Amino acid sequence: MTEMLNSLVSAIGDVCSDQQNDWLREALTKLENSKAPATDLGRCSTQARRQLGRQPLGAGYSPLISSVGPVAIDHWESGDAGRIAMILLCLQREPEQAETLATSLFRQGDESERAAIVRGLALFPSADRLKPLALEAGRANSLVLVSSIALLNPYPAAYYSDREFNQMVLKALFVRLNADLIYGLGQRVSSELSRMCEDYVDELLAADRDVPPEIWMALLPYASVKGVEFVRRYLDDPNPLHRYYSAKAMVQSLKRFPELRAALDQRFTLETDEHVREILGAAAGG
Structure with a gap:
C-alpha cells in the first residue's frame, strides 16, 4: 500500500x-x-x-x-x-x-x-x-455515482455476481454512459446479458427512441439471429458512433460469427470516417 x-x-x-x-x-x-x-x-x-x-x-x-x-x-x-x-x-x-x-x-x-x-x-x-x-x-439517481462504479473501475468485474454485473451494464446504457469503458466487459459478457441488450434495443425501437451506440459491445458476443441483424443494420447507420461500435463488436466476434467479415469488408469500401476505417482495417488485416 x-x-x-x-x-x-x-x-x-x-x-x-x-x-x-x-x-x-x-x-x-x-x-x-x-x-x-x-x-x-x-x-x-x-x-x-x-x-x-x-x-x-x-x-x-x-x-x-x-x-x-x-x-x-x-x-x-x-x-x-x-x-x-x-x-x-x-x-x-x-x-x-x-x-x-x-x-x-x-x-x-x-x-x-x-x-x-x-x-x-x-x-x-x-x-x-x-x-x-x-x-x-450503482443504484443512485446520480450520473457521478453511477459512473464512479461503472466506468474504468475494476471492482464490479472482480466482485459482482452475473446478475449484479448485468444490471450495472444496463443501468450504464440507460443513463447513456459509455459502456465501452466498463472494465472487464469483454470477459464478463454472457448470453443473458446479450439477451437483455437485445430486449432493450427492441424496447427503444418500439418507442422510437435512440439506441446507445455502445450497446453492440455487450449485445453481439452471444447474440441471437435477430441480435446479429441489429448489429449489421447499424453498421450502415448515419451516426459514425454506431458504425464505430458495431464494427468494433463485429471485429471482436469474428471467430463466433465469421459470416460478418463480408459485411465489414463491404463497409470498408464505403466508409469515410477515419476512426471507423481504422476499426474496419483491423478486420481486413485479419
Whole structure:
C-alpha cells in the first residue's frame, strides 16, 4: 500500500500548486500522528476538494495496481485523489478498519466524496466486503455515482455476481454512459446479458427512441439471429458512433460469427470516417 500511496501523492503533486501540496503534506502528517484518525480523516476529506482543486491528473501516470487489476487514475481529479491518498494512509495503520472507515465516510460524505471512495474501492483491504457501497452507488439517481462504479473501475468485474454485473451494464446504457469503458466487459459478457441488450434495443425501437451506440459491445458476443441483424443494420447507420461500435463488436466476434467479415469488408469500401476505417482495417488485416 505504501507504493500506491507514494505514486498517488506524486501524481497529485505534479498538478497542484506549492500551497496545495503543502496542505496535503500537512493533512497526511496530521493523519499519520492522529489519535482519532477516523474523525480527522472525515474533516480532511471534507476539505480536500476545496484545498486541492479539481485538476485532472491526466495521462502519463501508471495505474495503481490492486489485487483485482489496475486502477486507472488519469481521469481522477486532484481533490478526489487526495481523499483516496488520505484513506490509504489511515488504512496503512489499521487495515482491519477498511470496512468501517469506508462505510462511515460514504455515509457522511457528499456526492463527490462518495464517488471518490467508490473509485478507490478496489485499492482497500478486504475490498470484497465493501460491495454494498458499490451496489448502492450503482443504484443512485446520480450520473457521478453511477459512473464512479461503472466506468474504468475494476471492482464490479472482480466482485459482482452475473446478475449484479448485468444490471450495472444496463443501468450504464440507460443513463447513456459509455459502456465501452466498463472494465472487464469483454470477459464478463454472457448470453443473458446479450439477451437483455437485445430486449432493450427492441424496447427503444418500439418507442422510437435512440439506441446507445455502445450497446453492440455487450449485445453481439452471444447474440441471437435477430441480435446479429441489429448489429449489421447499424453498421450502415448515419451516426459514425454506431458504425464505430458495431464494427468494433463485429471485429471482436469474428471467430463466433465469421459470416460478418463480408459485411465489414463491404463497409470498408464505403466508409469515410477515419476512426471507423481504422476499426474496419483491423478486420481486413485479419
